Amino acid sequence: MSINGPNPVSVLLVEDEVLIGMMIAGMIEELGHTVVAEASNIRVALDLAKTADFQFAILDINVGGEKIDPVADIIACRAVPFIFASGYGAIGAPINFRDRTVLQKPFLISTLDHAIRETLAQVGK
Secondary structure (H helix, E strand, O other), X not given: OOOOOOOOOEEEEEOXXXXXXXXXXHHHHHOOOEEXXXXXXXXXXXXXXXXXXXXXXXXXXXXXXXXXXXXXXHHHHOOOOEEEEEOOXXXXXXXXXXXXOEEEOOOOHHHXXXXXXXXXXXXXX
16 A cells, blocks of 8 residues: 555665564555665664665664764765654754654654655655
């Protein structure tokens, strides 16, 4: 069931909790998008942020005890839109990216859909 409409995007998902990652990936797919790259630690996330071909990213703020800041910096330099997801809400969001949407986990698929749509609308995608 795609409720996002005719403009699916390819997504990089960074999430260190396997079950949460599977849940978010399922939501992304249900919305009609495609998860093209996934990382569960900062090292892999850094590599993917530099090399993977994606149009949108969903980033956990705290990945295995490490901050997502360097990954967010790379994605921002590539001018790819992204949002954060965190069990703590906006607490701990990188200072340079406090203007970005932060979804507090757990969240509903409709909340994710809205965040993706709004973020893409802001960058004109």
